[in-house]
Amino acid sequence: MREAHLSEGTLRRDCRTVLVCCGPGCLANDSPAIAKALRSKIDEAGLDVKVHPLIKETGCQGLCEKGPMIRIVPDDIAYYKVSLNDVEAIVEKTLRSGEVIPKLLHISAKTGKPVLTLRENEFYTPQVKIALRHVGEIDPHQIDDYIDHGGYGALEKTVKEMTPDVVIEEVHRSGLRGRGGAGFPTGRKWKQCASYENSPKYVVCNGDEGDPGAFMDRSIMEGDPHSVIEGMIIGAYAVGANEGFIYIRDEYALAVETIRKAIEQARERGYLGRNILGSSFSFDLSIVRGGGAFVCGESTALMASIEGKVGEPRAKYIRSVEKGLWGQPTVLNNVETWANIPVILTQGGDQFRQIGTEKSTGTKVFSLVGKVKNTGLVEVPMGIRLRELIFDIGGGILGGRKFKAVQTGGPSGGCIPEELLDLPVDFDSLTEAGSMMGSGGMIVMDDRTCMVDVARYYVQFLADESCGKCVPCREGIRRMAEILEDICEGRGQESDLDLLLNIGETMAEAALCGLGKSAPNPVSTTIRYFREEYLAHIQERRCPAGVCRELTTFEIDGALCNGCGLCRRDCPTDAITGSTKQRHVIDQEKCIRCGNCVDSCKRNAVKVR
Structure with missing residues (x-):
């Protein structure tokens, strides 16, 4: 866990601060060591107390490709790909003398020139931060930093000035739709839950982010945990709940630790527990670690997991807002949805809906x-x-x-x-x-991606993650995976395409939960938009992208090859021969169709045959 270094008296917004990104990508590149080295060098340098900067370890600052990243405010300087070797120059040149270090600046793809600030960086210019408003700006381990940035102001306004019905109406007016997948209107969900008189009621946060390549919810939980907690407290006040759960993917150990500490701090300050902010409203939160299954991201499976049962979905002819956790009215939203709530209550639903489209606001x-x-x-x-x-x-x-x-x-x-x-x-x-x-x-x-292989990958992933409770999903996904495997290995038939679509239609209609109903999407869209690629696999026994090894042969175009040797160097089986500045040749007996030669060739001389 990252150490906390803020203290009272250092939270002034005008304080000169070095924001060191400790989000997942930068963390992997040892950004905490950079923060530690900055503190040490600053102490050694003996900078004047008026310019002595505060070093703050933040959540993800966004541009993971260029991490580790640091920002110096209010100077408005952003440095990228910072290493330990750069620390001394940052302290001596930038912090002491006010000089900019050109090699650490971002180079604009449009102009080819270095840019100093985030406002000049095309990655950030079109962005509008609401859910991520504090991520990368505050130390997530310090509740004072969150409060200094306006945190818990929405909660105070809610419990002191608004009735539950007014809160729900404000959320409904915003047009906020759930950010976890289906996009169900949040205000409508809250209103339905509030209408049931039986108690207890519960609010739940879905932090079981299982999609390959996804790290949005993780970054919010690790970089701004109090925004999620504040949103959940407001939601509980609105629907009449006194207990809530944050369900976090088991692999997210740092998110669990960050949320746990934030909950403790919120209790100490009176934002959680009995008689919140002196009102008659009481509410508390608990963390539940995920069951390790992708299907637990489905709402009813998630609730079953919280109850200590196997994470399997149930039919939704009765909604969770009526009978959710332990058969009681329950509101479940994902991390990003909850993080939006404080902004809506502070600025108003009408202002929130000014952003986005008419039916997809924010x-x-x-x-x-x-x-x-x-x-x-x-x-x-x-x-x-x-x-x-x-x-x-x-x-x-x-x-x-x-x-x-x-x-x-x-x-x-x-x-x-x-x-x-x-x-x-x-x-x-x-x-x-x-x-x-x-x-x-x-x-x-x-263009080096095979869309048939992509469909196969996702279907196999879903086949492994299906709970197996319902036949359409259990058998449908498995059969789709078998058919796609045959196509990728040269055993496909044209009739397979209609069969895949028919299976998908049946699953979408008959599967028990959202996993099974939506599982055919990767197959149906790749057939819809890339049918010719499927036909190349089936009719010509050829993979146009050069990915499916059984259907791929690489050859070098002598007219384009200049004998640079890059392909020969990157070949793992020494299948490529040729002298420098002479045409190279691939030995098909040795070639394992890995595609390294295609990726390394700068002249596009390696062709897929």
Whole structure:
């Protein structure tokens, strides 16, 4: 766990501060050691007390691709790819003398020039921070830092000035839809729960983020835990609940520790427990660690897991707002949804709905990953175009390769092709395209991605994660996986495509829960948008992307090869021979079809045959 270094008297907003990113990506690159070294060097330098900066370890600052990242405020300087070797120069040149270190600045993809501030960085310019408003700005282990940034002001306003009905109406007016997947209107859910008179009632936070490539909820829990807690307290006040649970993915050890400490601090300050802020309202929170299954992200399976049962879903002919945890009225929202609540109560629902689209208001947090230059955590207004997300914020495709598709909505989402790059990113538009918003994972793919293999990967993932309770999901996903395996290995038939679609339609109609109903999406969208790639696998026994090894042969185009030797160097089996500046040749007997030669060739001389 990160050490806390803030103390009373150091929380002034105008205090010169070095914000060291300790989000997941930077943490892996030893950013806490950079923070420690900065403190040590500052002490050694004996800087004047008036300019002696506060070193603050924050949550994710967003641009994970360029981490470790630090920001110096109010100087408004952002440094990227900082190492321990840079610490002395940062202290002596920037903090002592006010000089900028050019090599640590971001280089604009548009102008090719270094930029000093976040406002000049194209990754941040289009972003609007609501759920992430404090992530990267505060020390998540210090409640005083959260309060100094306006934290718990919404709760105080709620319990002292508003009735539960007024709170619900404000959330309803905002148009906020659940950020965990289905996009159900939050205010409507709260109103339904509040209408039931039986008690006890519960509020639950879904922090069981299981999508491959997703880290949105993790970053909020680790970087701004009190915003989630404050949102849940307000929600409990609105619906009449006195107990709540935060269900956190078991692998998120740092999130568990950060949330646990935040709960303790909130209790000490009177924000949790009995008679909150001197009112008659009492509420407390507990943490439940996830059951280690992807299906536990489904609401009813999650509640079963909290109850100590096997994490299996149940039929939803009775909604959780009526009979949820232990058969009692329960409101469940995900981490990002709860983090939006304090802002809505502080600024008003009408102001919140000014952002986004008419039916998808506010912002959405995405983890932008895959074959994109600027991977990281972004928060953008609903309705932004995919093109702007991938090419403006994301900086385009790695290595200058061609964009092929983007997967949205996690394993149960769909693959959206190049012709839909101008699609607005909102709940309804993504659904119409055959995909979904999901929790916010966004995986970018280039032309070296086989879409049949992508469908196979996600279906196999879901087959492993299915609880097996209902036949359509258990048998349907397994059969789809078998068919896709046959296609990727050269045993496919054209009739397989209709069979896959028929199985998918049955699952969407008959499966018990959202996992089974949405599991066919990766298959149906790849067939819908990339049918010719399936047909190449089936009719020509060829993988155009050069990914499916049984259907791939690589050869070197002599007219393009300049004998640079990069492919030979990167070949793991020494299958490539040739002298410097002479045409190289691939020995097909030794070649294992790994594709390293394609990826390393700068002249596009290695071809998929």
